Amino acid sequence: MVSDDPPTLTEIKDEKGILKYSIQQRLGEGGYGRVYAGTDTNNNKVAVKFEPKNKCTYGTPYEWEVYSALEKDGKTKLNEILYKCSSKEDYIMVMDMLESINVDKKPSLEEVYRFAREAIKIFQNLHQAGYIHGDVKLGNFLSKPHSENSTTFFDDLFLVDFGLASRWKDNSTGRHVEYSQHPTKFRGTLTYASVHALLGRTASRRDDMISLLYTLIELLEENKDKYFRRNKDKLGSCNDKMKMNLGFLPTKLKEFAKNVTELKFDEEPNYDKWIREFQSNHNDSPYVTSNPCKKVGKTRWITVVNTRYPMKQRYHFEIQNEKMLHCIFNKGIQEKLYISSAVFYNDTWALIMDENKSFTEQELGYEAINSEDSKSSIKNGNFYITALIKKANSTADGQIDGNVNDITEVKADDNADGKADDKAGDKATNKDDGKSDDKIDDTKWQIVKSKGTTYTHQVCQIVDSYTDLYQKIYQLWKLGHFVTSLTATGKKWAFVMSRDAEFSAQVIEYDVCFPAEGILRRWKQGYMVTAMAASTTDNLTEMAVVMSVLKTNKAVNELQEIFISDGEEFPSKKLKECWFKRKYVTSFCYATVSFGEEEYPKHLSSKE
Known part of the structure; x- marks a missing residue:
């Protein structure tokens, strides 16, 4: 969402005081920072992310650490980081300018499947590097800028915002992290989070895949509130997702839903299989827009x-x-x-x-x-x-x-x-069903x-x-x-x-x-x-x-x-x-x- 709020900093200069970037209007804001549009000295568009220093307990933002590790691994497709610096109040990261997914026009089933393939490829490389994203949602998928004559709803898919990423694989042992549950701890977005995440279970690879499922359903569904009521609490969101009847989905997506929701905590998703399955929607059942009843x-x-x-x-x-x-x-x-x-x-x-x-x-x-x-x-x-x-x-x-x-x-x-x-x-029975006038204090x-x-x-x-x-x-x-x-x-x-x-x-x-x-x-x-x-x-x-x-x-x-x-x-x-x-x-x-x-x-x- 574009905002007219002015940035606290209008220019970014290097150590010698030479102008590198000009900062313009705000593009968006989240729990961990805010993003502005900007330009370099050649008038090329860039995105500038500000993260308050008072929210970074251990120095530079954790997201910077994740980006550095993924850049070193070299397999995960990342938005290019152009420059990093800091001001008195913020850490600043300058990136290539990407665009939001174009959902003004409802995408076809074929386009949704193309989106699924590209997203699963990103997850495959991200997970192989030992990380999970932790906040998969439509707003965190961006695309290279569309050409003027483009008719697709995205041209080249990128996953951004790694502020909630975590390791599913222990860095020292190479083993899967231990299972645990802390129900009061939740970080992410209620609408897209898996039931496991909402319940405070240790994050694992299945959570990214389940969040992708909810993202694909949202792309298919024009009336998004029909299946994604914007619950304000975790319990309501958990119950809605457990009771969601997925019979309305096309066959392949229905099979994908069954597969990812049944993944065990430490089970590796079958990325290659689903990349193949989403290669075509040939002979797939149509998407049903009627509102199915909830599961009992x-x-x-x-x-x-x-x-x-x-x-x-x-x-x-x-x-x-x-x-x-x-x-x-x-x-x-x-x-x-x-x-x-x-x-x-x-x-x-x-x-x-x-x-x-x-x-x-x-x-x-x-x-x-x-x-x-x-x-x-x-x-x-x-x-x-x-x-x-x-x-x-x-x-x-x-x-x-x-x-x-x-x-x-x-x-x-x-x-x-x-x-x-x-x-x-086996039952305790009573032949007299009369009533007594005795009353019991209902505070006890x-x-x-x-x-x-x-x-x-x-x-x-x-x-x-x-x-x-x-x-x-x-x-x-x-x-x-x-x-x-x-x-x-x-x-x-x-x-x-x-x-x-x-x-x-x-x-x-x-x-x-x-x-x-x-x-x-x-x-x-x-x-x-x-x-x-x-x-x-x-x-x-x-x-x-x-x-x-x-x-x-x-x-x-x-x-x-x-x-x-x-x-x-x-x-x-x-x-x-x-x-x-x-x-x-x-x-x-x-x-x-x-x-x-x-x-x-x-x-x-x-x-x-």
């Missing part, structure tokens, strides 16, 4: 099991009211079974109860949780919170209880072969407190977003606390962090659906799943998986597996199968696992 999320049960010595374990699900829940709880306590995991879903409860060797007592009830004071601690007679369930405002609260004899359950006994008792039913949360834990101090808090959640957790990690319980109700997240938990390190994998790849990578790094929670509000889905390194790496905990149900029904049959193999539930969750017809993994193992 699939919600399933996610169950985490660990191989352990034989133990008693029992599950209950579809518990329909508050007092029935307490009947089940009290009956379990009488048999020395304690709640180890609980989920509130579709206005019903599901519980896992087992014989926890460390617990001596347990309580189930409601307690106010301070949402303001991040240093509030929850402690009562050596009882500590071991499960957060839900906020006390559900329609299931306060309903009349059924008789304890109406309750059916399935359990795994502690016999040598791990067989489960044969029961007629339903919690489970246990005596016999290793904890010495706890912090419990409620936050309004996952970003706030991660920031609070990150602060408490530094103080020696670890997440021991996590839940989400609507837009609210609630967490408990405990000091002297049996963990030595902890991370969180966050996604808009089940984060399978992140879990697999964390397993390889020695982490185990220790808590999960999911949220769906206003058609926006989120899931967080807490993974921890155990202080004592006992053999019984070395194998961890995750099973995802085929349908939405509680996986009672699968749990029974696991018990026979001495695999016991350590965490479970009801969450979105994929969107549309996309496949989702039915089974993951830490030994894969």
Whole structure:
């Protein structure tokens, strides 16, 4: 966008004071600098980029370093750097003048494919040099100046603005950089960024390719807001992209979309294949301009099991009211079974109860949780919170209880072969659907407190977003606390962090659906799943998986597996199968696992 704002500097002179360039109107501005049009002493057009010194923490701009490395490599096609210098306030870089891509006229499919070929060639050379761009978008693709009679929308493609570039390959070892995730960190452009980038995952080659996909879609689509609503937040952009139905794309572009969105973190894109595929649009399906419906999320049960010595374990699900829940709880306590995991879903409860060797007592009830004071601690007679369930405002609260004899359950006994008792039913049922006048304070949360834990101090808090959640957790990690319980109700997240938990390190994998790849990578790094929670509000889905390194790496905990149900029904049959193999539930969750017809993994193992 051209601006009439005057430059702070109108002339650039060399060390001897001889005029080299004159600076004219502003062409554009970004987060890291501003670009002006200019001319040299022969009246040739140039572009002049100013980058404030106060934004360059370590001296000259990082972009200069990237350009120097790429120029030395000599393979990546770069806009020629003509001159570098500095003023009192800015670092200044003078470049050949390039033009924006001409999109006044909608390009043909053939022209879009030509654009794709040229862009992929640039990425291939850039990536081979060990770099990724990090901010691929239409505005960062420029062309040599068009001739007067040119009818194409670009003549010679260039990728510019390497201010957000990073290395995907370690400079010293030559290996791929390590996978990590920091959800609060994002640099780039929401509209074009991959879901991985938006979620704060370490950047890799796939991110440039996915951003190119969104750029190609934008070139094809006249009504750009139809698929690219200018979201102001990362969560909305992630959900839009995951739900985007790509059935409207031409066949080759549809295949490209499937390929690049399925790339693994450290997988090399098949550049040569796609350069060949985009060589022609012969026999390709046409572009459909009608607005396709969005993909619908699939919600399933996610169950985490660990191989352990034989133990008693029992599950209950579809518990329909508050007092029935307490009947089940009290009956379990009488048999020395304690709640180890609980989920509130579709206005019903599901519980896992087992014989926890460390617990001596347990309580189930409601307690106010301070949402303001991040240093509030929850402690009562050596009882500590071991499960957060839900906020006390559900329609299931306060309903009349059924008789304890109406309750059916399935359990795994502690016999040598791990067989489960044969029961007629798996659901908790209630014959009386009358209502009670009891009301519960909706500022309180339903919690489970246990005596016999290793904890010495706890912090419990409620936050309004996952970003706030991660920031609070990150602060408490530094103080020696670890997440021991996590839940989400609507837009609210609630967490408990405990000091002297049996963990030595902890991370969180966050996604808009089940984060399978992140879990697999964390397993390889020695982490185990220790808590999960999911949220769906206003058609926006989120899931967080807490993974921890155990202080004592006992053999019984070395194998961890995750099973995802085929349908939405509680996986009672699968749990029974696991018990026979001495695999016991350590965490479970009801969450979105994929969107549309996309496949989702039915089974993951830490030994894969």
